[in-house]
Amino acid sequence: MDFFKSGLKTVLGAPEPGHQPSGAETVERLVDRVNNSTLLEDRRDACRALKAMSRKYRVEVGAQGMETLKQVLELDRADSETINYALDTLNNIMSPSQFEEEEDNPQVPMNIGEQFTEMFIKDHHNIQLVLDLLDEYDFRVRLSAVQLLTSLLTNRPKDIQEIILVKPMGVSKMMDLLSDTREVIRNETLLLLIKLTKGNANIQKIVAFENAFDRLFEIVSSEGFSDGGIIVEDCLLLMLNLLKNNSSNINFFKEGSYIQKMLPMFNTPEDTEDPGWSPQKVSNVHCMLHIVRTLVSPSNSAQIVLDCQRIMKNVGLLDSLCNILMASGVPADILTETINTVGEVVRGNVGNQDFIGNVMAPSNPPRPAIVVLLMSMVNEKQPFSLRCAVLYCFQCYLYHNEMSQANLVQTLLPSSTDVSSLTSGQLLCGGLFSSDVLSNWFSAVSLMHALIDNPIQKEQLLRVLLATNIGSSPVSLLHQCTLLLQQTTKLQTKVALLMLLSQWMSECPAAVSAFLRVPGGVGYLVNQTCSNEHDENEYLLQGLSAFLLAICIHFNDDSVENYSKDSLKQLLVKRIGMETFTAKLSEVSKHELYNKAAKHPQLRAKIPAEVLIDYEFCRLFKVLESVLVKSFIVKEEASPEEAGERSSPGGAALEQYKALIRQQDARLQELVAQLDALLQQNQSLQSALNDSLASNSHLKDENTLLKAQVSAAKCVPSTDTTPSQDNARASEYEARIQQLTAEVTRLNDLLRTSQEEKKSAAEELEKLRNDQDDLLVLLSDLDMKVNEYKMRLVSLGEKVEDENPEVPEPNLT
Amino acid sequence: MAYAYLFKYIIIGDTGVGKSCLLLQFTDKRFQPVHDLTIGVEFGARMITIDGKQIKLQIWDTAGQEAFRSITRSYYRGAAGALLVYDITRRDTFNHLTTWLEDARQHSNSNMVIMLIGNKSDLESRREVKKEEGEAFAREHGLVFMETSAKTAANVEEAFINTAKEIYEKIQEGVFDINNEANGIKIGPQHSTGGGASGAGGAGAGGAAGGGCC
């Protein structure tokens, strides 16, 4: 401090005797000096002094010096040293973090950096000034300009992004710095670009256009790929920003042959002397896996996903990933994430699914990798997240692939020849009936995925027999599942079995009959549905039982005596009642974990207790729920004409679907109207928000300035005002500040409430959108069904007129 | 997959003139009858052959709406070719060409090849701009000219390929500095990366330790 003061003396001249200048006073004089001095050296020294003071007296320097510093950037461009001091000073004033020097100063507001940033960017020209300085080759200037931009972006990301986007060459200038041969600048630029690209698709596209992927892969490769330092991770994080939710850039990445360039990241070292996995390597590979998953994420368009998957297999990336699975010494979290990644690389792609179906693990005896993975899934001792990953990978392996579904069921059938080796089917059956709840759940859900949209396997699985006790005759798998359902007390097991049976029996009358023949099955479902226990999970069980019961009725072919369609329906009406029944059914989709599961194909459970409902089950439920309810109601109304219905079942069903479609149509219209209304509401909220933000920021500025002035005024016993005047002034200011602070608080509150309103409106909107999507899916399903019925009618010899479907079809006798 | 050269294109012009449709017709051989307003910029790619050489075209389809103009400007500098499109059934889109051209010339590198395109030639009955007018404008400003229809695909291939030919000729003449990527041109990879072979051996190495996951 002494050194600092003596330094100041030379700039300011000797202080008046007997008076120690306050910080604010010093700042004022320094700012004066910068403004008025005609000598460059003077201005430079004053800037250096301001920089030195800007940590401890950031409020004063910011409030009094901001304008002056901006002018320096413009007018003193020729002197890089002065420019550098000005940039650093600005960076200190607007720094997002708190300085040690100001820790014990309660006068400095927490978000002071943000407030000054707001003031600084109000004039967009200021950003241009900093951008222009990126062109300076001087090391210090360039570095300081990059750091200043990073601070600004940290404080006000959205605003700065929008400003930079409309500055000609704004993004391009930053991209050029990635090629700077001075590593410090290159590395700082990486950090800047990560902030710049976060969540802004337009900037992401420009950065990609400016050859970002080439640059980044060059850096990654020169730093030694996954063995490289944190710079590799930064490069990968930037790539991730560029690709996330940006289909245009994903397409560019794919078309630009960049998938090939990822390959060396995953090369497993051949020699066993490998030093192992450093924490940085773990982070690097994690990021890389994340990039792979971003390219083939189920939320991307199907075409992009299929293309990327195909390329990944063709260039050997899938192979490399499988090698990581089989390698030894891979850290558990990398292994887990690799399993998830492999899953998404094969999901719905027959070629890739076949590929991993044929991968053999280097175990003794050699086993298919799939079997080895499933062994982990049904092994209690394996980490939870790993078991979840295997489930997801296995689901992806079965997804939209009749062959892999058939292969799994095949391993359970009596004809299966190789009895000696362990098969997927055996592992799953073992898991299904083991004492470990999670194994039950994982296995039931896995089996369920072998049945999705696959009527043949539903029937094949009925043939599976289990030897229970030595000596007693074998029972069918379905029988055993139904018994277990009745016996188990574990929630997760029950839910899993109910989901499996629902999937199995939907669209499969043979499975329904088999279930109806199991003693106690129907009774159990009726009792469960009627149960009156009140808790979220009991509601779920009641709803799922109601659902399965409805499936028993809807897909019933009247082949089991006592449990024909009609008698079951009567049972339902008498024991449960239609209204209670629909109410129970609707409980399922109200469960918190149902809504979580419905969002994404991957089970995203953090703890075992969150494992309850499966994504594909949600889809089944969504499609069938209304169909089942409607079919009961319509049938009930139509019962007087039952005779007519019998002779033309297709016609009735057609009418039924038409009614449903009309209903859905109306609902859709309604939702669209609601959506419009919400959009408008959202807009008006947004503009109200903007207004209050503007006035808020204005007041904040005023406040900051006044604070600085007050602190200056307090410390300077000025010569031209008497102390009493001064005191009056001060208290006047104080009062004004209080007033303003109150106003700011009020506006902040206003802001918060309107933000909350906006958020809830947006959530509502999102919900409605989802509903609308669901309805659209349902509609198209129904459309297909209608067509199917039409075809059936035609094949029955009925005439179906497309133009006028309302005309009652004549009966064929 | 391997290519001799890679060219970057941009497509510019007023909103609704058919820029996105031209790209879609070129990459997917489809026509999109509804105006799906482009927001910002969209990417498309295709391989073509010129002089027996494989050339990869990377195409950025920009938004014509005024609000996106400053975003569009970021794409001029790195492009080797530009398709400047107007709609022959809307004279205003023709009248705006001068502005577009000034913008392009100001922000692009001087060697960028610009192809002027009068689109929607299938709508002869609603034509507002004569073909001769387009030709005259192109002659005056040193552009290549063509009338196309993104709907019938007439001249669409030619428009993209002829632009590539111009660029290719400029390369042959040594006008373009092909080592400066800022020109929108890249030379293809000498060798295609083949990692598949080295990966396959990895499974054997881990044989001693029975599988990573169990």
Ligand SMILES: Nc1nc2c(ncn2[C@@H]2O[C@H](COP(=O)(O)OP(=O)(O)OP(=O)(O)O)[C@@H](O)[C@H]2O)c(=O)[nH]1
């Ligand atoms: N008849 C006809 N219609 C066309 C042709 N090309 C485009 N259209 C139609 O013109 C409209 C606009 O086409 P777009 O390709 O979306 O227009 P754009 O230039 O990309 O517009 P912005 O994205 O807003 O800049 C669509 O309705 C197209 O169907 C054409 O060659 N013939």
Ligand SMILES: [Mg+2]
């Ligand atoms: Mg468009």
